[in-house]
Amino acid sequence: MLLTNIIIIFIFGTIIGSFLNVFVIRYNTGVSFVTGRSRCLSCSKDLHWYELLPLFSFLMLRGKCLKCKSKISYQYPIVEGLTGIIFTGIFLTFGLIPILPLYLIVASLLIAMSVYDFKHKIIPDGMVYTFVAMSFIVMCLTHPLGQLFSLPLSLDLLAGPILFAFFAFFWLVSGGKWMGFGDAKLALGVGFLLGFSGGTFAIMLAFWVGAIFSLIIIFLQKIKISNLKLSLKSEIPFAPFIIFGIFIQLLTSLSFQSLINFIK
Numbered sequence: 001m002l003l004t005n006i007i008i009i010f011i012f013g014t015i016i017g018s019f020l021n022v023f024v025i026r027y028n029t030g031v032s033f034v035t036g037r038s039r040c041l042s043c044s045k046d047l048h049w050y051e052l053l054p055l056f057s058f059l060m061l062r063g064k065c066l067k068c069k070s071k072i073s074y075q076y077p078i079v080e081g082l083t084g085i086i087f088t089g090i091f092l093t094f095g096l097i098p099i100l101p102l103y104l105i106v107a108s109l110l111i112a113m114s115v116y117d118f119k120h121k122i123i124p125d126g127m128v129y130t131f132v133a134m135s136f137i138v139m140c141l142t143h144p145l146g147q148l149f150s151l152p153l154s155l156d157l158l159a160g161p162i163l164f165a166f167f168a169f170f171w172l173v174s175g176g177k178w179m180g181f182g183d184a185k186l187a188l189g190v191g192f193l194l195g196f197s198g199g200t201f202a203i204m205l206a207f208w209v210g211a212i213f214s215l216i217i218i219f220l221q222k223i224k225i226s227n228l229k230l231s232l233k234s235e236i237p238f239a240p241f242i243i244f245g246i247f248i249q250l251l252t253s254l255s256f257q258s259l260i261n262f263i264k
């Protein structure tokens with residue numbers, strides 16, 4: 001029974017992932033992402049239903065358009081597979097709770113944001129504000145009503161503004177060189193969604209993974225294997241690392257507190 005549920009939620013995730021691909025590509029282009037046939041981006045051939053099956057079609061077509069044989073971006077199967085895995089992970093972590101759909105919507109938004117940030121080096125306000133609002137709703141629904149209105153507010157309820165202030169400070173003192181203001185907005189939602197200990201863990205993890213990733217890029221550039229012409233300060237987007245941190249925290253429930261306990 002559990003296995004059936006897992007398979008269903010995974011397939012559901014890949015379908016949402018394939019929708020997210022279209023959503024990101026058409027976002028802010030004026031083209032509706034609900035209506036309109038999907039087309040090959042090279043030859044504009046209308047795609048049949050069997051060319052649109054998540055993951056499966058990419059494998060069957062071996063990553064090429066049936067008509068013009070141009071290569072289909074790896075973005076498609078990666079986002080589809082990743083969304084399937086993350087949906088399955090969230091289902092296994094939280095179970096069939098009433099707010100599971102909310103978590104899945106938040107996850108979808110985060111995936112869309114990181115793909116968009118990779119492609120355009122910016123997080124669209126519409127996406128990040130929706131994420132902040134959804135996270136705020138999750139926070140309200142996961143805390144007892146009394147706690148939300150009693151003073152002093154718990155650290156968890158203040159985590160959003162605290163993490164926001166942390167990023168906004170670095171954005172301000174560096175004139176936007178170290179951090180974008182978009183990262184600060186994202187951090188506001190991280191605090192709402194994960195609370196103080198979980199949120200701090202996600203941000204710390206983002207810094208560590210981001211630093212390691214940057215060092216690898218520098219190393220590859222030094223030994224001239226890589227043709228990636230990335231200038232580190234401005235071009236490696238930080239939001240995908242924050243989003244990575246959020247997912248690791250959501251799926252493992254690790255927190256700043258558990259790190260301290262581990263060190264002790």
Ligand SMILES: [Zn+2]
Nearest residue numbers: 040043065068
């Ligand atoms: Zn084509």
